[in-house]
Amino acid sequence: MQFNIHLDRPQIDIDAVERLLQNLDPAGLADVDITGVLRVSTTASDDDLIAILAKAGHPIRPSQVERVASVCCGGCSG
Numbered sequence: 001m002q003f004n005i006h007l008d009r010p011q012i013d014i015d016a017v018e019r020l021l022q023n024l025d026p027a028g029l030a031d032v033d034i035t036g037v038l039r040v041s042t043t044a045s046d047d048d049l050i051a052i053l054a055k056a057g058h059p060i061r062p063s064q065v066e067r068v069a070s071v072c073c074g075g076c077s078g
Contacts, residue, residue, distance in 0.1 A: 002068040003049060005038040005060060012038060016056040024048055 014032055021028040021042060028042035040049060046065050053060050 001042060001044075003040045003042070003046070004066040004068055005040065005049065005053070006064045006066065007032075007036055007038055007058065007060070008064075009058070012058055013056055014038075017052060017058070020052045020056055021049075024052070 012032060014030060017038070018028070018030045021030055021040065021044065025042045025044050028040065028044060030038060030040045030042075032038050038053075042049070044052070046062065046067070049065060050060060050062060
């Protein structure tokens with residue numbers, strides 16, 4: 001699943017977020033785009049992401065989490 005998380009603050013400790021994410025989902029990836037949106041690819045749930053961000057010092061509201069339609073072409077697993 002892919003998520004866009006609209007942050008209140010543009011500064012985020014992406015290393016801490018990704019480390020916590022990968023404790024739950026070893027294949028999880030996170031980055032911040034140039035507009036300050038946190039992009040996450042993971043098997044984690046919305047609630048998991050909210051908890052991960054809070055633990056990393058970046059609390060968010062559920063309304064800030066946007067599920068993104070998959071862009072997977074299926075080529076890796078098929």
